Amino acid sequence: VAKKEGAAIVTRQAVDKILDAIAFDDAGLVPAIAQRHGTGEVLMLAWMNRDAVRATLESSDVTYWSRSRQKLWRKGESSGHTQRLIALRIDCDGDALLLEVEQAGPACHTNRANCFFRLATEDGLAMTSEPIED
């Protein structure tokens, strides 16, 4: 297997240091923002536990914790719409992550490019994008 670009985090010691800097909440989770590499488009917000952060750093395949299914969820494992990690950043308080990713296909389960397609307007909410055709 060729080393993937961006798969920079390899040692267990480095991952442990990074995990130590994250303030997981009472449920053991931290919110993670996925942002498209190169454009800055915010794609989605999901949640990670320690195992998800470790899997993401060790494989560069972005992996979340599914709160609905209560299991690790490698993004794209069923849809093919994977996220390859370019960079992971931790905020000042350690209670939020920012992931720079290369997104394959639409990020949203509605088949839209990103999840933030409902815009607040004077009339309530407006839909600002349509599902991408397969």
Add this chain to the structure above:
Amino acid sequence: VAKKEGAAIVTRQAVDKILDAIAFDDAGLVPAIAQRHGTGEVLMLAWMNRDAVRATLESSDVTYWSRSRQKLWRKGESSGHTQRLIALRIDCDGDALLLEVEQAGPACHTNRANCFFRLATEDGLAMTSEPIED
């Protein structure tokens, strides 16, 4: 008082429709990502309750719920580093908000431009920005 650009949400009915689309968590909160208008820079992640969303939409002054102080927190109320709302978007599941803002000064309480200044590296964490001089 001149009408501020971006202060488009004014009616109580519109705000009620928007609030109805948000899935607040068991603590009555929703995570809100603040992104700089024009550049796409992700500035910070904070939390909003219903009153914070309402205050933000009605005033265009971004207002969060401070979990540490357990009170509404108009961003910049003490620092002057305010956020003016340009657009508010709700994600597919209604459990995350994306705020497009005009940020006055540094967004981070450490006086950095944004809160995500700790980058995961092979050696652990690297600091990627310095506090802005006053």
